Every structure is written in structure tokens, then in C-alpha cells.
Amino acid sequence: MKQAPETFSRRLIEWQKRHGRHDLPWQRTRDPYRIWLSEIMLQQTQVATVIPYYQRFLERFPDVAALAAAPLAAVIEAWAGLGYYARARNLHRCAQRVMEDHGGRFPATPEELAGLPGIGPSTAAAIAAFAWGRRAAILDGNVKRVFCRHFGIEGVPGTAAADRALWALADSLLPEDDMEAYTQGLMDLGATVCTRPRPACGLCPLQATCVAYRQGRQAELPARRPRPALPERETTLVLISDGQHILFERRPPAGIWGGLLVPPEGEPAAVLARLGLHAEDCLELPPLLHVFTHFRLHIRPVLCRVAPDCHTAAERNLEWLAIGLAPAAGVPTPVKKLVRLVASAGD
Numbered sequence: 001m002k003q004a005p006e007t008f009s010r011r012l013i014e015w016q017k018r019h020g021r022h023d024l025p026w027q028r029t030r031d032p033y034r035i036w037l038s039e040i041m042l043q044q045t046q047v048a049t050v051i052p053y054y055q056r057f058l059e060r061f062p063d064v065a066a067l068a069a070a071p072l073a074a075v076i077e078a079w080a081g082l083g084y085y086a087r088a089r090n091l092h093r094c095a096q097r098v099m100e101d102h103g104g105r106f107p108a109t110p111e112e113l114a115g116l117p118g119i120g121p122s123t124a125a126a127i128a129a130f131a132w133g134r135r136a137a138i139l140d141g142n143v144k145r146v147f148c149r150h151f152g153i154e155g156v157p158g159t160a161a162a163d164r165a166l167w168a169l170a171d172s173l174l175p176e177d178d179m180e181a182y183t184q185g186l187m188d189l190g191a192t193v194c195t196r197p198r199p200a201c202g203l204c205p206l207q208a209t210c211v212a213y214r215q216g217r218q219a220e221l222p223a224r225r226p227r228p229a230l231p232e233r234e235t236t237l238v239l240i241s242d243g244q245h246i247l248f249e250r251r252p253p254a255g256i257w258g259g260l261l262v263p264p265e266g267e268p269a270a271v272l273a274r275l276g277l278h279a280e281d282c283l284e285l286p287p288l289l290h291v292f293t294h295f296r297l298h299i300r301p302v303l304c305r306v307a308p309d310c311h312t313a314a315e316r317n318l319e320w321l322a323i324g325l326a327p328a329a330g331v332p333t334p335v336k337k338l339v340r341l342v343a344s345a346g347d
């Protein structure tokens, strides 16, 4: 069914004003730093998870200058647990670019914002709409789902042809004003009403013109690419402990868990030899599976107990952390589980 773009956007704007979200911690501000931070955290992560991270992050880095001046390790530490760590590294680089290239002020156009690290066209449009009321289209996964269902678009989102059509549609639907309510309305509808499983069509302001609703095809749209099975990988992590502490190595910035503290990886005998340590005994702990976006990692944890007064080879990227404090440091989620295993093995 053809309809004027204004009809779509007006209904969404009216709905957002009456039923949308208005009290999220990053709303009611025009500060591009806060808006940018929330938009990056919300990529791939749900609102409820983001809120406490966002608040702690702002206490620690209250403005872009503070973030740019902080060491990367401190930023990674504040991010630890949110996943997709490339976002944290890009966040830090972006803050530095804003300081160096833009005099500490975020540029106000979507085009310039999209030239900064970690900011794609959709995020740039959201920041520009919320901070300056700019007229620019967002198109994240949630918005693609709403468009595919409402307009009956058959292509697979993420493919070049479907995304071209979706961007053209997103541009054509932009209202003349009320950009903040429209942009927030798309986000709210995708997150709270037109959800992937079980969309609440009875509450939807777009129901009267929705193709998927009329044809009962909500479960079929958007079309999905068949998923190839994820490759399997294996690793051994050596948890070296003196009973009170665990030895961690900071990973190089690139690669999985880049910049995070992780127990040394490799065969226990080789790891101990490399670090100049002698273990009193080594014990296999229950294996752990961690699923990344692109592969499944089977972790074989081995606990090696060393004497309390032992000394490691002098490598700058090594850190002994107290067992009780390690989960709060910059360690990835599966490593937190391993630390708990070590704590219980010592009971």
C-alpha cells in the first residue's frame, strides 16, 4: 500500500510523544558527548545492560577531554563486560580525534561525524538528530526490521541490494521537523513493539498500513540469510595462582579480547617456562564454552599453583591481581567465570 511519507512519520512522532521512552539517562540532553557515548554503547547491547555502564563511565570520564586523556587500559577496564571491545578502542580514538582535529567539540554534521572512528552513518545521523535536530536517516538492525515488515520488503537486510533500498526508503520517510521524536520513535518501536520475536502489533501505531500484519507474515519478515555453522576453536588458559592472586597478561590491542587482562594462553609447561615459574601442581578445571559472533571458543582452563613468594620474568604486560578483585578489573566475561572457579577450587 502506497502512502505519503508524512503519514508514516507523523503517526510515529505522535506515538513517540505519548507512548515512547522519555526518561533514559541519555535523553533530555543536547550534549553530543553523552549522546555519542550512549549511541556507541547501545550498538549490539540492550538498554537495561547499558544504563549502569553509561552512568559509571560518565562518572569516570565526564567529558570528551577526560576520555581522550585517559590511558586506553582505563577505558577498556570501564568497558569490561559490555563486549565487542573494538567499540571501546574506537571510542578512545574518536575522543582523541575530537580533541586534536575539532578543538574538543564534536562536529555537527552527519557527514563529519561519520568520518570519526567507530561512527557509522546511522550512528552519525542519530547523534546529529538528538544533539542538533539535524534531518538525517538512521538505519540500524531494529529500524530495518520495522521497514521490512511495514513495507513488505523481501530482501535480506545486510546484503548490498536490500540495504540500498532500505537507505533510500529511510531518506524518503524523513519528516520536515520533529527529528528527535521521529528518530527516537523508530528506535522505541523497534525495541519495544516491533520486536524480533512476537511483535506487539495491537499496540503499534503503524498497524493499519503494515504489510506484514495484513498478510500475517511477521515471522517471515525480515528475510534471513541461512546461518552457516560457527567455526570451533580451542584454547588453553593457564590460571597461575599463589592462593591469593592470579597472574594476568594484558593482550595486545588487536585481536580477541584486545587490550584486556587474560590469563596466559598456551600449554601449561610452555607458559610456566616462558614466565620463569615453577608450579607445585597443575589441575584441569571444567571446560568452558564462549560463543563469539564469528566462532565458538572451547576454553580448557588449567589451574597451576605456585609458591606465594615466586617471581615472574620481568614482562611489563604481566599483572598479579587479588582473586577477589580480578572480576572488577578489565577482564572479559568468561575469564570472570574462570576466576570464580579458581576461588572455589581454593575453598
Ligand code: SF4
Residues within 6 Å of the ligand: 146, 149, 150, 193, 194, 195, 199, 200, 201, 204, 205, 206, 207, 210, 211, 212, 213, 218
Ligand atoms: S504492525 Fe506489527 S509487524 Fe507491523 S510494524 Fe507494527 S509491530 Fe511491526
